[in-house]
Amino acid sequence: MTGDPADTTTATEAAHDSTGPTAARDGSAAQPGGPDAVACAGLVYAFGGTNAVDGLDLTVRPGEVFGLLGPNGAGKTTAIRCVTTLLPVPAGMVRVFGRDPADDRMAVRRLLGYVPQQLSADAALTGRENVTLFARVFDVPRRERAARVAQALAAVDLTEAADRLAKTYSGGMVRRLELAQALVSAPRLLILDEPTIGLDPIARTGVWEHINAVRTATGMTVLVTTHYMDEADQYCDRVGLMHRGRVRALGTPAELRHGLGERRRAEGGPADGAPPTLEDVFREVAGSGLDDSSGDFRDVRSTRRTAQRVG
């Protein structure tokens, strides 16, 4: 995650960057022949003289769960911030369901729900109050609000805990509460930045199960960033392996793993060697560029901060 001022996302800001719950607002599950959920071509974003995103080409198809993978500092958060309109697009192209954020920022924002790495829930409010706040910010009609909030909380299994203060929640519950906040306005595209960072394995599974259940129930598109290759392998339809600002390999996890297996066989590798993992694929595409020096102090510090606040 970054250290720029835009990162100090408050609950209201995050609400602003997010959009809602259950069935997508316009009933839009994947539309055959419709525009891609996200399309980026040649996207570049620089901090000072360094290109954090360096010619990113990326397509997320309607209705899929797409994982953007990469180590600290790969440029995932910066790319996502361009898609969510939090950062301008200085060079290259970004479209969200065919819309250009530069033409109509608010129209793009209304299409998406965003759960940033930073805390977007208010510890001093109950779960229900937190989700209601987002429902108000996103203009969920007053007469529908209570039902929609209850529905979003139920979708993430927080009905029983809904009237407890968020500060009494576990890390996994906080993450699920943030998911409910993003779902309450029924977005077409749900964007999650490191949704499971800092969670224990059971809580991580719980978060993914809820993401998948919501996707199945609504057909919404999900774009998720993660460091965890095993999670992406298990839960994402397709993944993009990002390194130094660009996607270096793209496909379903199985395609990428099998492709590496084929290359190893063609090069005369041991026939009985362990089948490649997604992490092996990543190491291959990143080559010598993937080592302990990936990311800088800022990246590691922000990751730790995120892990601490949900842990």
Ligand SMILES: Nc1ncnc2c1ncn2[C@@H]1O[C@H](COP(=O)(O)OP(=O)(O)OP(=O)(O)O)[C@@H](O)[C@H]1O
């Ligand atoms: N505000 C900033 N000022 C200067 N450099 C920045 C800023 N934000 C990010 N960077 C740099 O841009 C690069 C990409 O950062 P970004 O946060 O997009 O990566 P990431 O893949 O999301 O990493 P993480 O998983 O740690 O969040 C890194 O080298 C980072 O240090």
